[in-house]
Amino acid sequence: MYNLEKEIYLGNSKNVYNKSEGISIIETEYQNKVYEGWHSHENAHITLFLKGGTIEKRKKENFSVSPGTVLFYHSDELHLNQNTLFPSKNINIEISKNHLNEFDITEELLKIGTANTVKTKLLILKIYNECLIGDAFSKDSIHMLFTDLASNKNYLDQFSKCPNWVYPLYELLNDCWNENPSLNELSKILNINPISISKHFPKYFGCTLGEYVRRLKINRSLTLIQKPSASLTEISFECGFADQSHFIRTFKQQTGFLPKKFQNL
Known part of the structure; x- marks a missing residue:
């Protein structure tokens, strides 16, 4: 069991975008079997699974993950992945603790906001697309899209x-x-x-x-x-x-x- 530092994932982190702004977008691919034990991540993050799939286990719940699945991870939340399909590909939106504090967003509020999985999925794709565009407006656009993602505080209610x-x-x-x-x-x-x-x-x-x-x-x-x-x-x-x-x-x-x-x- 171990904790992964910021912007580090078990697969091959193909690209890391916007990492100096408190929000990192990490494009991760899984071509071969990786570590299947319990692990956690330093920062909270949201993952959109684009390709492949896996069985994800947490302390109190399990998920059968397929393309289009969106999952939220608290910082230091233990989980493991088994029976991963290859190739698999994820987009991870990782948020630093300082960034959450700066914008007065708690991890729990962010989790509640991402419960609107349809809106969350489409916003993650827009954020990812802005990373690929990478022009003078992309950083501000990413922050605006993230604010929209985090603002849906009452979706569950x-x-x-x-x-x-x-x-x-x-x-x-x-x-x-x-x-x-x-x-x-x-x-x-x-x-x-x-x-x-x-x-x-x-x-x-x-x-x-x-x-x-x-x-x-x-x-x-x-x-x-x-x-x-x-x-x-x-x-x-x-x-x-x-x-x-x-x-x-x-x-x-x-x-x-x-x-x-x-x-x-």
């Missing part, structure tokens, strides 16, 4: 004090993610005035109806697009987009990447 139609709407939208329900259609199903949905939707979902549905569609497409035989036309249709051009535009808007570039990551 969003349904605890809300009208009784909000959670059924959440379930309905997540169940019909590949469809394009209109506000009037949703209001009829839920038996609620469309004006009420329109007025209160941003308060409970953090964005407009259209933005929320687009996030769901692109989130599902991330898994489909990794398949070797994936056709953008087929994915566009399966995810409920009007055509391939609409899918490509929306994918770029939500992740920062063009679909073909994301396939080659």
Whole structure:
């Protein structure tokens, strides 16, 4: 059992970006078997699993990890990984203790913010894309994106004090993610005035109806697009987009990447 220092991971850390600014983005690949014992990391971090998979064990819970999984790690939190698939690839967003203190963010608040896995996943991809762009605006953009990621403090409690139609709407939208329900259609199903949905939707979902549905569609497409035989036309249709051009535009808007570039990551 051992503790890994900042920006060090068990796999091959291919690239480390933005490390002088309190937020490090570490691109890690796993081509061969690595240490499978208990270990921890000096800093808190969020990991997006892009390729491969693993079984992750912690003291009180286990995770079956596959492409698209997002996990939060407290600093010094013990965990181990077994049955890793090769090749695997992760993007790790690591935050120093000083940076968290400077922005008055606790690890627990950051964990709560990342519980919105769809939004977190898309923001991590935007942060990663800014690293690859690496121009004069990238550092500020990364900090803004991270602030957005950490600001969703009440996501886990969003349904605890809300009208009784909000959670059924959440379930309905997540169940019909590949469809394009209109506000009037949703209001009829839920038996609620469309004006009420329109007025209160941003308060409970953090964005407009259209933005929320687009996030769901692109989130599902991330898994489909990794398949070797994936056709953008087929994915566009399966995810409920009007055509391939609409899918490509929306994918770029939500992740920062063009679909073909994301396939080659």
